[in-house]
Amino acid sequence: MRKTQLRLIATTIVILVFGLVAAACSSNNKNATSEAQSSPTASPTPTSKAIPQVQALVPANIKSKGTLTVAADATYAPNEFIAPDGHTVVGMDADLAKALGQTMGLKVNVVNATFDTIIPGLASGKYDLGMSSFTDTKEREKTVNFVTYFIAGTSFYIKTGGPNIGTLADLCGHTVSVEKGTIQQDAAQAQSTKCKNAGKPAVNVQIFNDQNQVNLALSSGRAEVAMADSPVALYQVKKSGGTFKLVGSPISFGAAPYGIAIPKDSGMTKAVLGGMLALMAKGTYKQILTKWGIQSGAISHAVINGARS
Numbered sequence: 001m002r003k004t005q006l007r008l009i010a011t012t013i014v015i016l017v018f019g020l021v022a023a024a025c026s027s028n029n030k031n032a033t034s035e036a037q038s039s040p041t042a043s044p045t046p047t048s049k050a051i052p053q054v055q056a057l058v059p060a061n062i063k064s065k066g067t068l069t070v071a072a073d074a075t076y077a078p079n080e081f082i083a084p085d086g087h088t089v090v091g092m093d094a095d096l097a098k099a100l101g102q103t104m105g106l107k108v109n110v111v112n113a114t115f116d117t118i119i120p121g122l123a124s125g126k127y128d129l130g131m132s133s134f135t136d137t138k139e140r141e142k143t144v145n146f147v148t149y150f151i152a153g154t155s156f157y158i159k160t161g162g163p164n165i166g167t168l169a170d171l172c173g174h175t176v177s178v179e180k181g182t183i184q185q186d187a188a189q190a191q192s193t194k195c196k197n198a199g200k201p202a203v204n205v206q207i208f209n210d211q212n213q214v215n216l217a218l219s220s221g222r223a224e225v226a227m228a229d230s231p232v233a234l235y236q237v238k239k240s241g242g243t244f245k246l247v248g249s250p251i252s253f254g255a256a257p258y259g260i261a262i263p264k265d266s267g268m269t270k271a272v273l274g275g276m277l278a279l280m281a282k283g284t285y286k287q288i289l290t291k292w293g294i295q296s297g298a299i300s301h302a303v304i305n306g307a308r309s
Helices: 003-024 032-036 060-065 092-103 115-123 183-197 211-220 230-239 269-282 284-291
Strands: 067-072 080-082 107-112 144-159 175-179 204-208 225-229 244-247 253-263
Touching: 060 067, 067 092, 067 115, 080 092, 092 107, 092 269, 092 284, 115 144, 115 253, 144 183, 144 211, 144 230, 144 269, 175 183, 175 211, 183 204, 183 225, 183 253, 204 211, 211 225, 211 244, 225 230, 230 244, 253 269, 269 284
Parallel strands: 067 107, 175 204, 175 225
Antiparallel strands: 144 225, 144 244, 144 253
8 A cells, every 4th residue: 555545544544533532432540650650560551442433443354353462572671571470461562452452342462472473473364463662664564564653762781880882883893682683683783794894893793582681691791782672771771770771872873663563464554543543642542651651752643654764
């Protein structure tokens, strides 16, 4: 579908959803924000009711299933990670996924999956949606559609006492840990080539299957620097109790939208856009981000395929 057509669809959905959003949505617990500061996983999660205009956009085959299977790599706190019970996926994306499903009148099953397997799993029909801090890129848009919902960039963090890294150029000659299939992997490998072309030592890029392994490589001294999306890096630094330190700017490079990944042939793109616009309109979206302390990444309006050129 051409982008002009997608924008026309988006405009139509805005009109439809905003028409009844105030009447159709439930009220939220205004105390959730203060309670969340000490224990986000134990805090009440804002919810929504089914919205007829959004339900009408859900394809018949999904309605008949009654449940959306949403994939997330649950090693990326606070966006998605495993709860203390050892199996439940929690975090910003899990909360948004459940609220999104509620607008469609559907149950949501958030399943843990390795990051670089999620988009192939969407293409094969294994998952209905991917909500795992996906940066919406032109390359990924070739395989899936995205509905944008957040802004993040990349941050560097080190073990306290490690090298002072401010930019990608500072990585030359250092060992860096990154998660497989991420924009951080792409950036670190591209920078290594630039370092060599400039006659400088290459970047030793260590690639791991999940972010937990990235963090372990840093804490154990196998890596000097770790890279992650800005909210995730900040969370790890705070959680480490002084073991890790953020270096450079809070967003060192690559500020870009997150997108909910949707199979192109599923017919779900309009429903996901409608549901996200409804959550934004009623305030549930902002309350969920605030619960997890990442409201600074909020956007005012969701769009289809909003990757920056």
